[in-house]
Structure formats: structure tokens, C-alpha cells
Amino acid sequence: MKTINVDLTGIGMDITPAFSDGAAALTTLKEGTGPGSDFLGWLTLPQAITESEIDRIKEVASDLSQGVEIVVVIGIGGSYLGAKAVIEALSHSFETLLPRRAHPLVVFAGQNMSEDYLSELLAVMQGRSCACVVISKSGTTTEPALAFRIIQKHIKEKYGCKEAQRRIVAITDAHRGALKRLADQEGYKTFVIPDNVGGRFSVLTPVGLLPMAIAGVAIETLLSGAREGMPTCLAPSIENPALQYALARNALYQQGKSIELLANFHPKLHYLTEWWKQLYGESEGKEGRGIFPAGVDFTTDLHSLGQYIQEGPRFLMETVLSVAEPETEQCLTVESDPQDLDGLNYLSGKRVDYCNKMAELGTRMAHIAGGVPNIRIEIPRLDACSVGALLYFFEVACGISAYMLDVNPFDQPGVEAYKKNMFKLLGR
Numbered sequence: 186m187k188t189i190n191v192d193l194t195g196i197g198m199d200i201t202p203a204f205s206d207g208a209a210a211l212t213t214l215k216e217g218t219g220p221g222s223d224f225l226g227w228l229t230l231p232q233a234i235t236e237s238e239i240d241r242i243k244e245v246a247s248d249l250s251q252g253v254e255i256v257v258v259i260g261i262g263g264s265y266l267g268a269k270a271v272i273e274a275l276s277h278s279f280e281t282l283l284p285r286r287a288h289p290l291v292v293f294a295g296q297n298m299s300e301d302y303l304s305e306l307l308a309v310m311q312g313r314s315c316a317c318v319v320i321s322k323s324g325t326t327t328e329p330a331l332a333f334r335i336i337q338k339h340i341k342e343k344y345g346c347k348e349a350q351r352r353i354v355a356i357t358d359a360h361r362g363a364l365k366r367l368a369d370q371e372g373y374k375t376f377v378i379p380d381n382v383g384g385r386f387s388v389l390t391p392v393g394l395l396p397m398a399i400a401g402v403a404i405e406t407l408l409s410g411a412r413e414g415m416p417t418c419l420a421p422s423i424e425n426p427a428l429q430y431a432l433a434r435n436a437l438y439q440q441g442k443s444i445e446l447l448a449n450f451h452p453k454l455h456y457l458t459e460w461w462k463q464l465y466g467e468s469e470g471k472e473g474r475g476i477f478p479a480g481v482d483f484t485t486d487l488h489s490l491g492q493y494i495q496e497g498p499r500f501l502m503e504t505v506l507s508v509a510e511p512e513t514e515q516c517l518t519v520e521s522d523p524q525d526l527d528g529l530n531y532l533s534g535k536r537v538d539y540c541n542k543m544a545e546l547g548t549r550m551a552h553i554a555g556g557v558p559n560i561r562i563e564i565p566r567l568d569a570c571s572v573g574a575l576l577y578f579f580e581v582a583c584g585i586s587a588y589m590l591d592v593n594p595f596d597q598p599g600v601e602a603y604k605k606n607m608f609k610l611l612g613r
């Protein structure tokens with residue numbers, strides 16, 4: 186099976202007439218001739234990362250984890266979502282309840298400015314051995330800077346400045362920013378975010394890989410999945426899944442489908458959807474153009490948003506992210522019950538995953554019939570290799586899509602507006 190399979194039978198149109206536009210956008214991306222071409226380092230990252238870089242990430246992860254129960258990863262946007270998405274996708278659903286854990290618990294901060302969140306975090310850090318990874322490419326983002334000031338103080342007071350140097354790692358720009366200056370002065374270990382990789386495309390740099398390695402993710406396998414996906418995702422062919430996805434969503438957008446729902450049927454994919462929302466929202470939504478990316482967790486949200494999707498205004502398209510095989514070794518089937526009080530004996534002998542798949546198929550059929558065109562993206566499993574391939578696939582498709590819309594995928598000028606007001610109100 187191909188790692189990523191895109192099924193376009195549910196979009197109700199032929200994408201081949203737009204192939205040349207998509208192929209041109211792919212060429213622009215590969216040749217670096219479009220706007221924002223200083224930020225194309227992510228295109229080759231899976232191949233360019235060296236063994237010694239991977240070894241250093243693993244060494245620092247292991248050193249930081251020695252005797253540590255909680256690692257607080259501080260960052261926002263692209264300095265947060267990739268790691269969170271992959272760790273959630275590849276971890277046990279009830280990780281925090283496992284009796285014996287092989288790795289520290291990775292928790293996140295700096296992705297909000299809630300005082301309750303931070304004080305509750307400090308409270309759980311009190312009696313536990315902790316460490317911290319602080320991530321900011323600019324080194325000046327307010328939310329993570331605020332969280333780090335508080336967490337750093339806690340760690341320094343608890344362990345002293347010398348031990349804090351072992352327990353704090355900074356990931357930031359090679360030369361610029363307050364975090365770079367602070368890390369150098371305090372003597373913290375640092376990793377560099379390459380100049381040519383923007384925040385939301387940085388999941389396969391230390392930004393994503395260090396927190397993942399701390400959480401026990403097999404980062405080499407993740408990278409190998411991304412690497413294996415490269416030739417297919419960069420091929421100027423109608424068989425290229427990234428090109429197919431970009432062409433389909435753009436064709437639907439031209440028909441007035443201005444909102445894309447990314448739907449999953451696995452709770453572990455919730456944060457992958459959050460990562461995707463940032464990737465597409467921040468890359469495409471500018472100059473009055475762009476598909477609004479929204480996420481739904483099914484079947485959960487079928488009992489809240491299902492009505493709107495089925496019968497509300499028809500500006501929705503839906504992309505279902507499907508996983509072919511469950512990871513569990515335990516085959517969970519519905520057993521026959523002599524009394525059948527719940528009326529479920531018709532499912533006797535069926536796996537729970539089969540029921541979930543039928544819910545997926547039934548949902549797709551209903552939504553297509555209700556006027557919500559459907560793209561289906563299938564990965565073989567929810568493992569490191571497939572997730573690595575999926576990340577790379579979404580990144581390439583995003584670059585193609587944005588160039589098809591004629592916007593710069595790699596800037597985010599609109600994010601400054603709220604900051605300007607906030608700084609004024611805060612008296613900066």
C-alpha cells in the first residue's frame with residue numbers, strides 16, 4: 186500500500202483540467218521562484234538532517250530526562266503544535282494513568298496566557314522532578330516568554346542555577362532574539378531553528394523532534410516516513426497525492442466551498458488537526474483569500490455539529506483523515522449476549538474498528554448526499570512512519586495550494602494586529 190492514499194471519488198468533479206495549474210505551483214515551490222522562497226528549507230529537511238544532528242537531539246533528550254517526571258515544553262503556534270500533534274498521535278490514550286512510564290510526561294505551556302493554567306502547572310511541578318524546553322524562533326513572542334519567566338524562576342529556585350543549566354534547553358534562532366541572548370547568558374544548551382524554516386513548517390527540526398524524543402517517539406522512523414514520502418509528494422504527476430489534495434480543495438474553493446472540515450475518527454488525531462489548522466490557516470488566509478480550516482472529531486462531533494454539516498449553509502467541504510489498521514494488538518470484538526437487552530447482537534463478532542469504519546463510510550455518504558463534497562486521505566496505520574509521511578504530505582500540499590491561490594505561504598503579516606493592540610494596552 187502507498188503510505189498516503191487520496192480518494193477523490195466524493196468531490197463530484199474531475200481535477201485533471203486544473204492539473205497544469207497545480208503542477209506549475211509545485212514547480213514554483215521546488216524551484217524556489219515564488220514569494221517567500223527564503224523559507225523553503227522544510228522541503229528537504231527529511232533528507233538534509235544528519236545522523237549527528239539526530240544523535241544530539243536524542244542525547245539531550247536522554248540527559249534532560251534523567252530522573253525527571255515532567256518536562257514542560259514552552260512554545261506557541263509552530264513552536265508548539267507539531268510536537269503536541271505527534272506526541273498525542275503516537276502515545277497511549279491514557280498515558281498519564283499508566284503505572285510505569287518509560288519517559289517523562291511532556292506537558293505544554295506558553296500556548297496561552299491563562300493564570301489558572303500556569304498556577305496549576307506550578308502546583309503539579311512542586312513535588313515532582315521537572316525540566317523545561319523553551320522554544321521560540323523569534324525569541325520575542327509574549328506568551329512563551331511570560332510562561333518561561335515563571336517556569337525558569339521555579340526551576341532555578343528549586344535546583345539552583347548550575348542544575349538549571351542541565352534542566353533547561355532553549356530552541357531558537359542562531360543569532361537573534363531575547364531568548365538567544367538569555368540562553369547564552371544563563372549557559373543553557375541550545376538548538377538552532379534554521380533560518381530558512383518558518384514556525385509552522387518546523388515540526389521536523391529540533392522544535393518538534395526534541396519534545397518528541399523526550400516523550401519516547403521514534404524520531405528516526407518518523408523522519409524516514411517523511412523521507413520515503415518525498416519522491417511521491419514532489420512528482421509532477423496526477424498520481425502525486427499532495428498535488429491531488431491541493432487540486433481538489435482548490436477546485437472546491439472555486440465552487441464556493443470556503444470552509445474545509447478536517448474530520449478524524451480517532452481521538453489521537455485531534456491535535457494533528459490543530460497542527461493542520463495552523464499550517465493551512467496561517468499559510469493561505471491572506472489578501473481576502475483562503476479556505477478556512479476547521480476541525481471535527483468524529484463520531485463525537487456528529488452528535489454536536491452533525492446537524493449543521495448535514496443541513497446548514499452549503500459552503501463546506503470535508504476531508505476525512507482515515508487510518509486503515511488499528512494499532513492495538515488486542516482484537517476487540519463485540520461478543521454475543523444471550524439476552525441481547527441492548528439490541529447489539531447484530532454486531533456479534535464484529536471488531537470495534539469495523540464499526541468505526543462503517544460510521545466513517547456512512548458519514549461520508551450522508552455528507553456527500555447532503556452537498557458536502559468529500560476528500561478522503563488514508564494512512565496505513567497510526568505509527569511513526571505513517572505520521573512522518575503525513576506531515577510532509579500536508580506541508581507540500583499546503584505550499585502548492587497557497588501558490589495556486591496566489592498568496593505567499595510563508596508569511597503571516599495579519600498576526601501582528603492583535604499584538605499591536607495588546608502591547609499598547611499593556612503599556613509596552
Ligand code: PA5
Pocket residue numbers: 261262263264320321322323324325326329383384385386467597
Ligand atoms: O508559523 C509561524 O511562524 C508562527 O505561528 C509562529 O510559530 C508562532 O507565532 C510562534 O513564534 P515564535 O516561535 O517566534 O515564538
